[in-house]
Each structure stands twice: as structure tokens, then as C-alpha cells.
Amino acid sequence: MARRVSTLQLSRLTLQIAVAAVALTAGVRLARGWSLAGVEKYCPFGGLETAWSFVTHRSFSCAAGELNLALFLALLGLTLVARKAFCSWVCPVGSVNEWIFRLVRRPGGRLPWEPPPGVDRALRWLRLPVLAVILFFTWQTGELVFRGYDPYYILTSAHGHEVKLWSYAILAAVLALGVVIPMAWCRYLCPLGVTLWPFSALGRLRLRRTESRCTACAACSRACPHGIDVAGGTEVRSGECTLCLECSAACPAAGALELRLEGPKP
Amino acid sequence: MRVSPWVVPVLVVLAAALGIGGARFLAAPSFTRDYAAAGGGRVETVRFVVRGLKCVDTAKQVAGQFEEVPGVLRYVAYASRNEAQVTYDAAITGPRALRAAIEGPVVDEASGQIRFHQFQVVSLDGVVIR
Numbered sequence: 015m016a017r018r019v020s021t022l023q024l025s026r027l028t029l030q031i032a033v034a035a036v037a038l039t040a041g042v043r044l045a046r047g048w049s050l051a052g053v054e055k056y057c058p059f060g061g062l063e064t065a066w067s068f069v070t071h072r073s074f075s076c077a078a079g080e081l082n083l084a085l086f087l088a089l090l091g092l093t094l095v096a097r098k099a100f101c102s103w104v105c106p107v108g109s110v111n112e113w114i115f116r117l118v119r120r121p122g123g124r125l126p127w128e129p130p131p132g133v134d135r136a137l138r139w140l141r142l143p144v145l146a147v148i149l150f151f152t153w154q155t156g157e158l159v160f161r162g163y164d165p166y167y168i169l170t171s172a173h174g175h176e177v178k179l180w181s182y183a184i185l186a187a188v189l190a191l192g193v194v195i196p197m198a199w200c201r202y203l204c205p206l207g208v209t210l211w212p213f214s215a216l217g218r219l220r221l222r223r224t225e226s227r228c229t230a231c232a233a234c235s236r237a238c239p240h241g242i243d244v245a246g247g248t249e250v251r252s253g254e255c256t257l258c259l260e261c262s263a264a265c266p267a268a269g270a271l272e273l274r275l276e277g278p279k280p
Numbered sequence: 281m282r283v284s285p286w287v288v289p290v291l292v293v294l295a296a297a298l299g300i301g302g303a304r305f306l307a308a309p310s311f312t313r314d315y316a317a318a319g320g321g322r323v324e325t326v327r328f329v330v331r332g333l334k335c336v337d338t339a340k341q342v343a344g345q346f347e348e349v350p351g352v353l354r355y356v357a358y359a360s361r362n363e364a365q366v367t368y369d370a371a372i373t374g375p376r377a378l379r380a381a382i383e384g385p386v387v388d389e390a391s392g393q394i395r396f397h398q399f400q401v402v403s404l405d406g407v408v409i410r
Contacts, residue, residue, distance in 0.1 A: 081299070156336060
């Protein structure tokens with residue numbers, strides 16, 4: 015089990031690097047005039063931003079298009095099965111945050127600082143006003159107003175349209191925050207993450223802990239980048255689970271943590 | 281039911297393929313403008329890929345380029361694809377005149393400034409020009 019998970023983690027890292035590299039290349043190609051299509055084209059959050067315009071006027075906001083919307087709908091479908099797998103397997107911002115998390119994690123898997131559970135839960139609600147403000151202004155103006163603040167766009171657009179000096183300050187702050195609190199952007203600010211959250215809570219793929227095999231070492235909980243207390247229950251039900259499978263990779267007891275496809279509960 | 285962890289990346293790739301493949305079913309324009317009625321000639325449509333046509337605002341600017349071109353009937357822009365579809369009366373105008381209109385100087389409505397080379401036609405009906 016342990017070896018198979020290691021291969022899986024390597025595959026995940028490879029996919030993360032590949033997606034980040036493709037996004038960066040697309041940004042540079044657009045900036046140099048070698049291509050007409052930039053990274054925005056593949057952003058599923060653009061699909062949510064333009065959804066209102068599509069539903070009400072059958073047209074798209076600003077530079078968004080059908081690919082954004084289709085990827086967003088496909089993402090919702092994916093989330094209903096595989097939780098927020100997009101966040102840990104694909105999203106370049108999630109990847110960068112996770113790489114920072116790996117760098118700052120201390121030996122033994124301890125985190126630099128994990129907020130108390132109550133504070134952590136409260137801070138996660140911050141994402142809702144962030145999402146509401148973005149959608150309100152996008153739907154009001156028809157412009158993708160989030161661009162200058164969006165770490166994904168700032169990271170990959172090669173100084174794209176509407177990226178200013180303060181955009182880099184925001185990006186630096188987001189990355190610095192990730193050094194202090196693991197995955198801070200994803201946990202407390204990401205508007206796409208909070209959109210997926212209720213769908214993810216319904217997601218059918220779940221990690222199950224078999225108590226008879228578990229050694230209660232809590233290595234799984236310490237390994238979770240999102241601070242989920244995996245060892246605290248028999249099933250990971252949290253809508254924040256990204257199925258990164260770091261917990262099962264860290265688990266020393268074979269078969270204690272298993273991925274299961276659950277049917278709807280009565 | 282216990283499943284292999286490899287089902288996760290498989291689902292991720294499937295979702296991406298579904299999104300990319302399904303996009304065409306959601307195609308909708310970013311901007312549309314109708315011009316004067318047809319003059320009775322054959323009606324044709326030409327598809328330009330235009331460098332600089334990248335959002336609704338620039339799509340509107342391209343629409344402005346056709347205001348003074350006789351024979352243009354309809355303009356539909358797909359900003360995410362940098363695409364402009366122009367329907368015209370073939371007895372009055374043609375792709376060459378339409379391309380010249382797109383690539384002509386653009387008057388910025390807000391500032392009144394004239395901008396040159398703002399739009400460049402990259403391809404015409406799928407044939408790459410530059």
C-alpha cells in the first residue's frame with residue numbers, strides 16, 4: 015500500500031508541475047505575442063464569473079468563453095464524486111501553496127503553526143464575502159474584476175492585462191501567509207474553493223479509517239495540508255478534503271486508511 | 281466499496297476532457313451587432329481571427345470599424361477565441377475590404393485618440409495570413 019501511494023504522490027506532483035508549466039508557458043507565449051490564447055481561457059472560475067451573463071443574455075463577460083463555463087460545469091461534476099481533487103491535483107495556486115507547505119513543514123510532519131480549530135473554522139468563512147464581492151462586481155460591470163488580485167492570473171499571465179505593481183504585493187502576501195499558516199490562500203480566501211465546498215461535502219469518494227488497524231499515531235492528521243483531523247473520525251466527511259491522499263501516504267499501518275466510493279446515505 | 285486511489289487522477293483527467301470536449305455545446309458570442317439591411321446580393325459569412333480582439337470592449341471596437349463599410353450585415357464576436365464572424369452582401373463588399381476595415385486606425389471613443397495597428401487579422405476562414 016505504502017509503495018503504491020508513493021507512486022501516486024509522485025504522479026500527483028508530476029501533474030501539478032505539468033499544469034503549472036503549461037499555464038506559465040501559455041502566459042509567456044501570450045505576452046510575447048506568439049499566441050493569442052492566454053491562461054484565462056482554462057480557468058474554471060472564469061466560468062462561474064460569466065455564468066450570470068450566459069444565463070441572462072446568452073453571452074460571455076469580458077474575455078471569458080464557453081471553455082471556462084464548460085470546465086466549471088465539469089469541475090462541479092468532478093467535485094460531486096472526487097471532492098476538491100481539482101485543488102490538489104490541478105490548481106497551480108494550490109500546488110504552489112502545497113509546495114510551500116512541504117518546505118516549511120518540520121521533521122515529523124509538524125506544521126509551523128496550525129490555527130486552533132475554532133479560529134480555523136471561523137476564518138474559512140472569509141471566502142464567502144470574497145466570492146460575493148467578486149461575483150457582484152463581475153456581474154455588475156461585465157468585466158473580470160478579479161484579475162489584478164487573482165494569484166493564478168498574476169502567477170501565470172506574465173504581467174498580463176490589469177496586473178499592476180500592487181498585484182505582485184498581493185501575490186507576495188498570499189505566498190508569505192502560506193509560510194505562516196499552511197495553505198492559507200486555499201483555506202481562507204480562495205473563491206473557487208468555497209464554491210466547491212458544498213459540492214465537495216456531498217462527494218462520494220471518501221477516506222475511511224479502520225479503527226482495528228489504526229495505531230492512533232495521528233500521522234494522517236499531521237500530514238493533512240488542510241488541517242483536517244483525519245484521525246478524529248472513521249470517515250473524512252469534511253468538504254475541505256482535496257483527496258491529495260497525503261494522509262494515506264503518511265499512514266504507517268497498512269489498510270488503516272482506504273479510499274471508498276460511498277453510496278448516498280439514507 | 282473500496283476503490284484504488286488511482287481513480288482520483290483518472291477522474292480529474294476525465295473531467296478536464298469532458299470540459300474541453302463539451303465547450304462547443306455552450307458556444308455563445310461575446311458581442312453581436314446588426315447593420316443595415318441587405319442590398320439584394322448574395323449573403324456570405326467570413327470568419328476572421330483577430331489579434332487584439334480579446335474581450336467585450338475590444339469586440340465593440342471592432343464593431344465600430346464596420347460602421348462605415350457598406351454591405352456589412354452582421355458582426356458576431358467570440359472574444360475567448362479572438363474570432364470575428366462577419367456576414368456581408370457579396371455584391372457590395374468582400375473579405376479584403378473587411379480585413380482592411382478591421383486593421384484600419386481605431387478611434388478611441390473615450391479619449392478621442394487614434395490608434396494604429398490595434399487589430400491585426402491573423403487568419404481568414406482558417407487560412408493563416410500572418
